[in-house]
Amino acid sequence: MRPxxxxxxxxxxxxxxxxxxxxxxxxxxxLVLVLFVFVGVLGVSNASxxxxxxxxxxxxQVSTNALLATGATYVILTGGIDLSVGSVVGLSGxxxxxVAQRDGVPWTVxxxxxxxxxxxxxxxxxxxxVAVARVPAFVATLGTMTIALGMAYVLSDGQPISGxxxxxxxxxxxxxxxxxxxxxxxxxxxxxxLLLSRTRLGLHIxxxxxxxxxxxxxxxxxxxxxxxxxxFGGLLAGLAGVVLASRATAGIATxxxxxxxxxxxxxxxxxxxxxxxxxxxxxxxxxxxxxxVLDNGLNILNVxxxxxxxxxxxxxxxxxxIDSTLNRKDD
Numbered sequence: 001m002r003p004x005x006x007x008x009x010x011x012x013x014x015x016x017x018x019x020x021x022x023x024x025x026x027x028x029x030x031l032v033l034v035l036f037v038f039v040g041v042l043g044v045s046n047a048s049x050x051x052x053x054x055x056x057x058x059x060x061q062v063s064t065n066a067l068l069a070t071g072a073t074y075v076i077l078t079g080g081i082d083l084s085v086g087s088v089v090g091l092s093g094x095x096x097x098x099v100a101q102r103d104g105v106p107w108t109v110x111x112x113x114x115x116x117x118x119x120x121x122x123x124x125x126x127x128x129x130v131a132v133a134r135v136p137a138f139v140a141t142l143g144t145m146t147i148a149l150g151m152a153y154v155l156s157d158g159q160p161i162s163g164x165x166x167x168x169x170x171x172x173x174x175x176x177x178x179x180x181x182x183x184x185x186x187x188x189x190x191x192x193x194l195l196l197s198r199t200r201l202g203l204h205i206x207x208x209x210x211x212x213x214x215x216x217x218x219x220x221x222x223x224x225x226x227x228x229x230x231x232f233g234g235l236l237a238g239l240a241g242v243v244l245a246s247r248a249t250a251g252i253a254t255x256x257x258x259x260x261x262x263x264x265x266x267x268x269x270x271x272x273x274x275x276x277x278x279x280x281x282x283x284x285x286x287x288x289x290x291x292x293v294l295d296n297g298l299n300i301l302n303v304x305x306x307x308x309x310x311x312x313x314x315x316x317x318x319x320x321x322i323d324s325t326l327n328r329k330d331d
Contacts, residue, residue, distance in 0.1 A: 030318070030322060038294070038297060042300065046300050046301070054300075057296065058292050058293060060182060061295065061296065063243070064089075064259070065263060065288045066285070067184070067188055067239055068260070068262070069266035069267050069287060070192050070236055071236035072260075072266070072284075074205065074229040075137075075229050076209075076267050076276065076279075077196075077208075077209045077272065077276055077277065078205055078226055079212070079277070081137045082230060083141040083145050083260050084122060084145040084148055084237075085240075085256070086260040086263075087144075087256060088118075088122045088123070088148050088234060088237040088238060089241040089259055090241065090254055090256045091241065092242055093241040093244055094161060094252070094253055095114050095115050095118040096111045096112060096118075096245050097111070097164055097245050098161055098251065099111035100168035101164060103165045107167075108165060108167040108171070111242070112168075115238050115239075115241055115242035116235055117238065119234045119235055119236070119239070120234045122147075123230045123231040123238075126233070126234065130226055131223040131226035131227045131230075132223060149254075153253050155253075156253050161251040161252075164249055164250065168245075168246055171243065172243055172247040181243050184243065188239075192281045197281075201225075201228070205229060206277050209276025209277035210278070211277070237256075244256070265312065268323065269287035269290055270282075270283035270287025270288070271286075272287075273323050294315070
């Protein structure tokens with residue numbers, strides 16, 4: 001009986017198969033190699049890059065994108081996309097700032113809760129449009145992106161909402177010597193890892209994006225899963241908006257403009273397949289750290305922001321190319 005090639009080792013398959021495996025391995029970790037080379041060049045060219053203070057700066061800078069990228073991971077794993085999170089950040093910050101103008105811890109709690117709730121409401125709307133009304137995710141979230149931005153302008157009258165209480169500003173301060181945004185980032189990432197890898201909901205999220213037809217036959221509630229992941233994304237965008245409003249000491253409608261692209265880029269660079277059903281939250285961690293280190297390093301090297309956009313766009317295209325190439329190999 002002829003053995004199945006899938007059960008044989010590279011050595012048994014011969015040199016050609018071994019070369020293919022090495023090529024696929026190099027392709028899969030190409031961005032990792034690029035990051036290490038980039039970090040090495042930065043370390044040699046600028047001694048301040050490897051300092052503890054700069055590392056803390058990078059962590060603080062990526063903390064907001066980490067929340068958004070984690071939400072994007074949930075959505076993309078189901079085969080969806082969410083373009084609204086940048087506008088949701090601005091709306092949530094404005095809503096939270098309106099409440100945070102009053103002094104006292106209870107008002108601060110209300111401000112944080114209202115900002116997160118505003119994000120969750122837009123996320124829920126996205127889920128209803130995609131899962132129930134069956135509007136394509138790109139169109140639905142493009143529409144809610146505009147709606148959220150318009151609402152933020154209306155509520156703020158196009159002006160920054162300042163005069164926030166000290167208690168609210170402490171939301172982005174330090175706790176036991178650690179920046180609160182970084183602690184939130186770590187908490188959200190670990191909770192998401194547990195949810196995606198250790199719960200039935202996580203299994204259903206992967207199944208929804210990997211093979212919707214088989215998932216439906218197996219009894220997975222596709223509508224419920226899609227509704228859940230878009231709501232998760234909205235809640236995390238709301239939390240990011242609250243943190244940014246606290247850091248900026250004001251609620252500004254345009255705070256999150258363009259943030260949706262960084263969030264999606266972090267997930268894709270980290271190996272989350274745009275086809276859905278593939279990737280891990282720790283891949284997303286690697287993705288937003290790449291973006292953070294890249295931004296920090298290019299700033300240290302005084303590279304023009306215009307060139308930074310070109311470099312970042314090229315990396316995103318490279319990540320999508322790698323994903324599509326690996327998917328073709330798997331198929």
